[in-house]
Amino acid sequence: MALSQEQFSSQLLQNAVEEFSSLPGVGRRSALRFALHLLKLPQENVERLGRAIVDFRSKVRYCSRCNMISDTDTCPICSSPRRNRELICVVESIRDVMSIENTAIYNGLYHVLGGIISPMDGIGPSDLPIESLLERVKSEGVKEVILALSTSMEGETTAFYLYRKLETLGVKITGIARGVGFGDDLEYTDQLTLGRSIENRQPFKPN
Amino acid sequence: MALSQEQFSSQLLQNAVEEFSSLPGVGRRSALRFALHLLKLPQENVERLGRAIVDFRSKVRYCSRCNMISDTDTCPICSSPRRNRELICVVESIRDVMSIENTAIYNGLYHVLGGIISPMDGIGPSDLPIESLLERVKSEGVKEVILALSTSMEGETTAFYLYRKLETLGVKITGIARGVGFGDDLEYTDQLTLGRSIENRQPFKPN
Numbered sequence: 001m002a003l004s005q006e007q008f009s010s011q012l013l014q015n016a017v018e019e020f021s022s023l024p025g026v027g028r029r030s031a032l033r034f035a036l037h038l039l040k041l042p043q044e045n046v047e048r049l050g051r052a053i054v055d056f057r058s059k060v061r062y063c064s065r066c067n068m069i070s071d072t073d074t075c076p077i078c079s080s081p082r083r084n085r086e087l088i089c090v091v092e093s094i095r096d097v098m099s100i101e102n103t104a105i106y107n108g109l110y111h112v113l114g115g116i117i118s119p120m121d122g123i124g125p126s127d128l129p130i131e132s133l134l135e136r137v138k139s140e141g142v143k144e145v146i147l148a149l150s151t152s153m154e155g156e157t158t159a160f161y162l163y164r165k166l167e168t169l170g171v172k173i174t175g176i177a178r179g180v181g182f183g184d185d186l187e188y189t190d191q192l193t194l195g196r197s198i199e200n201r202q203p204f205k206p207n
Numbered sequence: 208m209a210l211s212q213e214q215f216s217s218q219l220l221q222n223a224v225e226e227f228s229s230l231p232g233v234g235r236r237s238a239l240r241f242a243l244h245l246l247k248l249p250q251e252n253v254e255r256l257g258r259a260i261v262d263f264r265s266k267v268r269y270c271s272r273c274n275m276i277s278d279t280d281t282c283p284i285c286s287s288p289r290r291n292r293e294l295i296c297v298v299e300s301i302r303d304v305m306s307i308e309n310t311a312i313y314n315g316l317y318h319v320l321g322g323i324i325s326p327m328d329g330i331g332p333s334d335l336p337i338e339s340l341l342e343r344v345k346s347e348g349v350k351e352v353i354l355a356l357s358t359s360m361e362g363e364t365t366a367f368y369l370y371r372k373l374e375t376l377g378v379k380i381t382g383i384a385r386g387v388g389f390g391d392d393l394e395y396t397d398q399l400t401l402g403r404s405i406e407n408r409q410p411f412k413p414n
Contacts, residue, residue: 008305009270010278016263019256022248023241034230036301038264039276041229046264049226050257056223057245057253069217069246076216094243098215 065136067112067129069094077101077109084108086143088136090162092116092150100148108146111136116149116158125161133162137171144172151178272343274319274336276301284308284316291315293350295343297369299323299357307355315353318343323356323365332368340369344378351379358385 008014013035020031038046062068063075070076077083077097087108091097097110111133115123136142145166149155159175166173179197180189189197215221220242227238245253269275270282273295277283284290284304294315298304304317320335343349352373356362366382373380386404387396396404 008276009282009284010267010276012259012263012266012278013276015259019259022252022256024244025237025240030232032302032305033232035263037231038260039267041264043264045229047261049229050261052219052222052226053245053260054254054257056219056242057248057250059219060217060246063216069215069220071217071219095239098239 062112065132066110067114067132068097068110082107086141087146088133088142088144089146089148090133091148092155096148108144113149113158116152116154117161118154128158130162130165134165134169137166137169142171144174146174146176148176269319272339273317274321274339275304275317289314293348294353295340295349295351296353296355297340298355299362303355315351320356320365323359323361324368325361335365337369337372341372341376344373344376349378351381353381353383355383 008017016035016038017028017031020026020034021028023031026034038049059071061070061072063070063078064073065078066075068075068077072079084107088111089100089106089108090111090113091100092113092115094112097112100106100110111129113128113130115128117123117125117128133145137145145162147159147162149159163173177200178193179200180186180194186194215224223242223245224235224238227233227241228235230238233241245256266278268277268279270277270285271280272285273282275282275284279286291314295318296307296313296315297318297320298307299320299322301319301321304319307313307317318336318340320337322330322335324330324332324335340352344352352369354366354369356366370380384407385400386407387393387401393401
């Protein structure tokens, strides 16, 4: 018998490779590399890896206010006394919160939708935590809501829906600035972005 | 508080990311992607992943004859009646066996060293399963041993050591052909390989 790429000499190895392959962006080759790497680790390290994965999935919680991932009922951002509670930034995902936090520029709170309105995927407004956002704006003295959703059709639909709901509450509604990225060449910037960056030009501030 | 790239809002997430980062070639970014992907999976799938990893590491066995990874005492290759038992190909790693098997050209047996002689890393001949190779050659009617080790200094040292040990047993000893790869341009082939491919030229066979 010859062992093909898909048939290993060990079912245990085959299982490990198949499971690793289910991770995003991991092909059979990387999965095999991961599996064989496990053989070089002490068994306790491999057990720690397995436990961390299962524990994370089974014990994960979401903040009861902003829906950010959290180990506690209220996430560290929502419970921090140093954050500006008059400002809520609405984002699609947990990763978006992390990206904005990494800039260390933003000091307000968040509201994670966990998705966007997408009739094609059967996701309507009632499937997203929009009521809880409106509730927060109404009852927590929020002055401004920043919409930081994607510029896809679904993102814009969601932003528009939120805009219509929020404007009745008399809160200031803003969107993040779009334009040519710092360090980007005009030559390689898409036409829509470049066009908008000219329309939305700002007074020049010399450094 | 601002959450830096290294501090997540959840210790469980942080643990999962750190453990994923320990896999070869996986940076923090990919590790985070893996972890967040777990949230989209049913819990039972994540448990299956965790179990496959731990089971593989804790239950893995090696073939008592060739040291290939195996679920049984003797691996499927060593126990197959269709393999040519007069031929043993000596390789450094489990992955080398898989690569050669993928060619579907080779029909003999293997002997996996699991490493090479490397005085710098404190690995001497006695740390490798060389005695068991000599034993197999002596007692199992082996006619030819193919040395398929790397061309690094350590690989060549190991090959030379094996050659000296094997020649006393009167077995035929061969090495895999080195030369310009199929589809490779001469222009981009390293000088050593190109030089050897001219020295070791073969009678031309028109297709």
